[in-house]
Amino acid sequence: MIDDSDQNQNPESDPVARYEEERSDSSLLTDMTGAGRVDWRNNILIPLLAILSALIVGAIIIAFSDVDTLRLWGSDPGEALSVTATTIKDAYVALFEGAFGGIGPISETLTRAAPLILAGLAVAIGFQAGLFNIGANGQALIGGMFALVVGFQFSLPVFIHIPLIIIAGLIGGAIWGGIPGYLRAKTGAHEVITTIMLNFIALRLVDWLLTQSFFQLEGRSDPVSKSVMDSARYTKLLDWLNPRYRVHLGFIVAILAATFVWWLLYRSTIGFEFRTVGANPDGARYAGMNVVFLIVAVMAVAGSMAGLAGVDLVSGTLGRATPGFIGMIGFDAIALALLGRSHPFGVVAAGILFGALAAGGQNMQVSTNVGIDIVQVIQALIIVFIAAPALVKAVYRVRGETRGIEVSSGWAT
Amino acid sequence: MTATTAPADAPKVRTPAQIRRAKVLSIVYFVLAGITLFAFGFGGEGSATFVLSRPQDAIQVGDITVPVAGLAFIVAAILAFLGAREWMRGFGSRTNLVLAIGIGLFALSFLAWAASGASFSLVGILQETMKRAVPITFGAISGILCERTGIINIGIEGMLLGGAFTGAIVGSTMGAVAGMIGAALVGGLLALVLAVLTVKFTVDQIIAGVVINIFVLGMTSFYTSQILVENPQLNNAPIMQAIAIPLLSDIPLIGPVLFDQNIFVYAMYVVVAVTTFGLYQTRWGLRTRAVGEKPRAADTVGINVYRMKYLNVILGGLVAGFGGAYFTIGSVGRFDENMTAGRGFIGLAAMIFGRWHPVGALAAALVFGFADSLQVKLGILNTPIPSEFLGMAPYAVTIFVVAGLVGRSRPPSDYKPYVKE
Numbered sequence: 001m002i003d004d005s006d007q008n009q010n011p012e013s014d015p016v017a018r019y020e021e022e023r024s025d026s027s028l029l030t031d032m033t034g035a036g037r038v039d040w041r042n043n044i045l046i047p048l049l050a051i052l053s054a055l056i057v058g059a060i061i062i063a064f065s066d067v068d069t070l071r072l073w074g075s076d077p078g079e080a081l082s083v084t085a086t087t088i089k090d091a092y093v094a095l096f097e098g099a100f101g102g103i104g105p106i107s108e109t110l111t112r113a114a115p116l117i118l119a120g121l122a123v124a125i126g127f128q129a130g131l132f133n134i135g136a137n138g139q140a141l142i143g144g145m146f147a148l149v150v151g152f153q154f155s156l157p158v159f160i161h162i163p164l165i166i167i168a169g170l171i172g173g174a175i176w177g178g179i180p181g182y183l184r185a186k187t188g189a190h191e192v193i194t195t196i197m198l199n200f201i202a203l204r205l206v207d208w209l210l211t212q213s214f215f216q217l218e219g220r221s222d223p224v225s226k227s228v229m230d231s232a233r234y235t236k237l238l239d240w241l242n243p244r245y246r247v248h249l250g251f252i253v254a255i256l257a258a259t260f261v262w263w264l265l266y267r268s269t270i271g272f273e274f275r276t277v278g279a280n281p282d283g284a285r286y287a288g289m290n291v292v293f294l295i296v297a298v299m300a301v302a303g304s305m306a307g308l309a310g311v312d313l314v315s316g317t318l319g320r321a322t323p324g325f326i327g328m329i330g331f332d333a334i335a336l337a338l339l340g341r342s343h344p345f346g347v348v349a350a351g352i353l354f355g356a357l358a359a360g361g362q363n364m365q366v367s368t369n370v371g372i373d374i375v376q377v378i379q380a381l382i383i384v385f386i387a388a389p390a391l392v393k394a395v396y397r398v399r400g401e402t403r404g405i406e407v408s409s410g411w412a413t
Numbered sequence: 414m415t416a417t418t419a420p421a422d423a424p425k426v427r428t429p430a431q432i433r434r435a436k437v438l439s440i441v442y443f444v445l446a447g448i449t450l451f452a453f454g455f456g457g458e459g460s461a462t463f464v465l466s467r468p469q470d471a472i473q474v475g476d477i478t479v480p481v482a483g484l485a486f487i488v489a490a491i492l493a494f495l496g497a498r499e500w501m502r503g504f505g506s507r508t509n510l511v512l513a514i515g516i517g518l519f520a521l522s523f524l525a526w527a528a529s530g531a532s533f534s535l536v537g538i539l540q541e542t543m544k545r546a547v548p549i550t551f552g553a554i555s556g557i558l559c560e561r562t563g564i565i566n567i568g569i570e571g572m573l574l575g576g577a578f579t580g581a582i583v584g585s586t587m588g589a590v591a592g593m594i595g596a597a598l599v600g601g602l603l604a605l606v607l608a609v610l611t612v613k614f615t616v617d618q619i620i621a622g623v624v625i626n627i628f629v630l631g632m633t634s635f636y637t638s639q640i641l642v643e644n645p646q647l648n649n650a651p652i653m654q655a656i657a658i659p660l661l662s663d664i665p666l667i668g669p670v671l672f673d674q675n676i677f678v679y680a681m682y683v684v685v686a687v688t689t690f691g692l693y694q695t696r697w698g699l700r701t702r703a704v705g706e707k708p709r710a711a712d713t714v715g716i717n718v719y720r721m722k723y724l725n726v727i728l729g730g731l732v733a734g735f736g737g738a739y740f741t742i743g744s745v746g747r748f749d750e751n752m753t754a755g756r757g758f759i760g761l762a763a764m765i766f767g768r769w770h771p772v773g774a775l776a777a778a779l780v781f782g783f784a785d786s787l788q789v790k791l792g793i794l795n796t797p798i799p800s801e802f803l804g805m806a807p808y809a810v811t812i813f814v815v816a817g818l819v820g821r822s823r824p825p826s827d828y829k830p831y832v833k834e
Contacts, residue, residue: 061632061635065635065636065639065640066639067640067643067644132619132620132623134623183812183815183816187434187437187816187817189812189815189816190815192567192619192623192758193758193761193762193811193812193815194812194815194816196755196758197755197758197808197809197811197812198808198812200754200755200805200808201805201808201809204801204802204804204805205801205805207801208799208801208802211799331627331630334623334627335627338620370639371635371638371639373631373634373635373637373638373639374631374635375631376627376630376631376634376635377628377631377632377635379627379631380624380627380628380630380631381628383620383623383624383627384610384624384628387610387616387617387620387621387624388610388614388616390614390615391614
């Protein structure tokens with residue numbers, strides 16, 4: 001048996017002092033109340049340096065991605081250098097132009113950002129409560145399928161249908177997020193494993209549902225769902241400028257959701273309890289909070305946000321469901337929540353950045369021969385640098401206190 | 414420790430937590446018994462034929478024909494008995510073993526029901542089970558090596574994927590042996606990153622592991638679309654063929670299943686045996702466990718805690734990377750994006766189910782391997798269960814195992830970053 005006398009000097013004698021101390025230790029997330037002082041070093045400088053570092057390492061990876069150029073290094077290093085430099089420059093210019101070069105690209109960036117922000121909120125809420133929700137993908141799939149049924153099954157006026165489809169998505173996501181929350185609270189099953197397994201189960205469940213006649217588009221043999229009715233489609237915002245601009249109501253839903261999460265976390269009692277459970281579960285228990293209920297509630301709320309990401313695709317961008325329609329958004333959301341320091345508005349900013357990477361990456365893939373998967377690599381690199389601020393500090397010689405992020409330690413019991 | 418080391422049949426007091434978990438588990442037995450009784454017993458008819466030999470085997474064993482309903486009634490009765498005993502007394506240290514037997518009986522009854530009216534190759538599905546257990550076992554052993562020394566390795570999935578990718582490329586250009594070595598080295602390199610992040614920079618272990626997973630997924634997908642698609646000759650690794658071990662492979666049923674497999678399955682036996690011996694019989698093993706259980710005490714007696722952590726995490730990475738090569742060199746010969754599909758996480762669940770012991774992990778991996786092979790082998794039969802649901806089986810079993818058993822098995826370490834005073 002491990003006794004933790006090393007860690008706790010006086011655990012029983014003064015729980016309040018210990019609680020305060022631990023709270024201030026992990027105040028990374030709690031001191032960012034939005035109204036308080038902005039810790040510019042941790043919340044602005046380190047993320048910016050992390051993005052810069054990730055782009056530099058990304059450039060190196062691009063340099064090694066072309067077999068012909070790599071051969072050229074042996075025969076003509078000067079020529080190889082200039083070819084490599086041109087490839088990297090072209091790739092990053094295409095990336096930037098595809099994201100911000102005009103109204104069309106900006107519309108595309110915001111379209112991509114909306115589900116990312118919502119899924120990012122799902123991860124961020126978990127982080128705030130000390131839970132690592134990797135299940136945004138599955139939660140979004142189930143939320144999307146709930147919304148899909150409401151979307152194609154009923155014919156209603158727009159002002160009823162759209163709220164209804166949103167509620168359906170919230171419920172679907174909350175169920176799929178609540179399951180791992182319940183398992184964690186009641187049995188101690190670690191949410192990292194259960195949420196990932198539920199992702200795979202949701203993926204296969206959607207595959208199966210899409211072959212059922214209730215869901216499948218008439219006359220199709222491939223797994224494509226019926227289309228959502230027009231009354232349940234998110235309104236396109238820039239339709240009057242150019243019908244090809246895809247940005248829709250989903251982006252506004254995402255901003256409203258972020259505002260709601262900010263209110264919930266920092267202005268409501270239950271949000272305070274969420275953060276207390278995250279900062280110090282024992283402290284929360286001492287204070288008489290119902291930890292089991294809170295863990296289930298956190299995961300359900302997180303799941304419902306991911307569910308909205310599913311609604312965004314089903315009712316907005318795609319208008320229907322296809323196998324695995326959520327793609328990798330649930331995993332991008334992890335990087336995004338870390339980059340946004342788990343703060344709802346940080347998530348919005350990070351979401352727009354990742355939306356830009358996705359939109360720009362598409363442009364880069366089409367107009368240069370660098371594949372869009374490099375965006376995934378850049379995102380992973382961003383988390384490495386964010387999660388290890390000591391690394392960034394050492395490289396750029398930033399002075400002062402920096403803090404990493406802790407989610408959980410050990411397999412909970 | 415007293416609760417687990419006491420003789421199982423000696424009367425002993427169970428803690429409230431143990432009693433609660435025993436009740437959860439006994440409900441699971443009753444649910445399984447109910448499914449067996451109603452779905453396979455009342456719902457099954459006719460008989461199923463299990464084929465025990467392959468045509469090419471030297472010693473032929475006759476097929477076994479069992480009545481579906483009869484078998485189901487017997488299995489349901491046994492499961493109900495196990496559930497009742499679990500509720501009242503528990504099985505002590507044999508809980509997981511008994512559960513494995515219970516699941517095995519349930520699986521047998523399920524197979525009989527699925528194959529009713531047809532013949533079904535038991536040899537085939539057991540061979541497939543062994544193969545499918547390989548990456549899960551390697552992942553679990555990797556997890557054990559890391560966790561015994563106090564570091565959670567969530568990055569096993571990425572290490573498997575990195576090993577699979579390297580195995581495909583190096584295997585295609587320089588041969589299978591080089592591919593396996595390269596895969597192991599890439600796994601070790603990723604583990605070094607994990608060790609540096611968690612030990613030196615004290616990054617949260619779970620975040621560091623997830624970063625490795627996302628990074629490897631992005632890298633391998635990028636280079637697959639960037640290089641492998643245009644150069645298919647780089648993605649055409651030789652596939653390891655089965656090697657029959659003389660005499661042993663002639664034993665009926667056991668021979669083809671255990672001793673007529675490819676090199677990865679034999680490597681799995683070796684790794685499990687060596688890890689078990691190493692952890693419990695050598696100085697290295699004692700020090701490893703000491704560092705995991707009580708780093709400060711280990712430090713006090715002169716063990717270099719950081720060096721042990723680095724060593725074991727890198728060893729774990731080598732094992733996971735080698736196991737990853739199974740996906741390409743040991744199985745299909747070509748790399749596909751995200752082809753590991755969560756096997757690393759299932760390996761972690763196998764590690765927990767196996768109580769952080771290599772042999773236990775192997776046994777658990779076989780349970781997952783069986784669930785994994787259902788989709789392939791039952792697809793041929795005309796079962797009323799859609800293949801998507803059979804595909805969910807390994808993931809559902811994982812959740813069930815982690816939820817049902819994690820509280821019963823205590824992790825060997827406390828996983829806090831160790832800071833030398």
